[in-house]
Amino acid sequence: MANAVQLANEPVLLHETLEDGIVRVTLNRPKAANSLSHELVHELHAAFEAYAADDAVRVIILAGAGKHFCAGHDLSESIVAAKDPASKRKANIAASEMIMSINRCPKPVIARIQGVATAAGCQLAASCDLVFASTAAKFATPGVNIGLWCLAPQVAVSRSIAPKHAMQMLLTGKMIDAEQAVRFGLANEAVDPETLDDRILEIAREIAGKSSHAVAMGKESFYRQLEMDVPEAYAMVDELIYRAIQTEDAQEGISAFLEKRNPEWKGR
Numbered sequence: 001m002a003n004a005v006q007l008a009n010e011p012v013l014l015h016e017t018l019e020d021g022i023v024r025v026t027l028n029r030p031k032a033a034n035s036l037s038h039e040l041v042h043e044l045h046a047a048f049e050a051y052a053a054d055d056a057v058r059v060i061i062l063a064g065a066g067k068h069f070c071a072g073h074d075l076s077e078s079i080v081a082a083k084d085p086a087s088k089r090k091a092n093i094a095a096s097e098m099i100m101s102i103n104r105c106p107k108p109v110i111a112r113i114q115g116v117a118t119a120a121g122c123q124l125a126a127s128c129d130l131v132f133a134s135t136a137a138k139f140a141t142p143g144v145n146i147g148l149w150c151l152a153p154q155v156a157v158s159r160s161i162a163p164k165h166a167m168q169m170l171l172t173g174k175m176i177d178a179e180q181a182v183r184f185g186l187a188n189e190a191v192d193p194e195t196l197d198d199r200i201l202e203i204a205r206e207i208a209g210k211s212s213h214a215v216a217m218g219k220e221s222f223y224r225q226l227e228m229d230v231p232e233a234y235a236m237v238d239e240l241i242y243r244a245i246q247t248e249d250a251q252e253g254i255s256a257f258l259e260k261r262n263p264e265w266k267g268r
Contacts, residue, residue, distance in 0.1 A: 013027065022059045026062075033066075035121075036070065036095065038074075041094055041098050042094065044101075048109075060107050062112065064113075068116045069137070070118075072120040108215060110203065111128035112132060113132065114193065114196070117137065119143060126153075132203070139176050213265075214249055249265050
């Protein structure tokens with residue numbers, strides 16, 4: 001959570017194409033520790049929806065400008081919104097829709113964490129498909145420290161880590177370091193700050209080299225089956241397997257494997 005004012009005419013979200021198929025989206029409120037203003041929430045939602053529909057994009061990297069990834073919602077806006085229940089509810093719904101657009105996006109989203117990822121910033125990280133953190137990074141759900149409970153962040157965090165670990169973070173409000181985040185399952189790897197970008201780009205390239213159709217189908221099915229009981233999940237994947245094997249990319253991948261050559265993906 002943070003409290004600061006964005007400078008006029010300064011874009012709150014930056015877009016950069018690193019190489020074919022890989023884009024980086026950067027929260028650009030460094031003086032506010034990249035806290036989530038209403039404008040930034042709107043821009044993030046629009047970005048995920050736009051990249052979801054862009055066939056040229058295969059992987060999205062989500063980063064924060066400056067020292068920190070994201071310190072949560074902008075408290076200066078939250079205080080104002082709290083005086084208007086209808087406005088506050090609208091802002092909460094918008095933030096939740098933005099978070100859910102990450103899961104709905106067929107492109108894998110990789111969070112690049114430096115500095116702090118706290119409150120809604122921790123929620124944002126936990127909602128990404130992969131999380132790579134600097135060894136100097138820290139995570140927290142600190143709402144309880146100011147008389148609140150991290151209600152929205154708990155949804156994403158509790159679906160990323162074990163319930164006891166989630167409750168420990170929520171009840172104490174204490175920071176955990178990158179190594180502990182990896183042990184909890186909140187991050188994939190803790191990486192030296194000097195090599196963090198290289199490591200993320202390495203992973204992004206590996207993913208970008210796969211069939212975009214298979215990745216999109218796989219990501220959607222992964223999150224859907226998590227919400228199902230086991231028999232229902234198997235029933236769903238049984239149907240998907242039949243459909244997947246008939247795709248052009250599956251046929252090409254099998255042929256390339258048998259012929260000992262690199263596949264040429266069509267994205268369908």
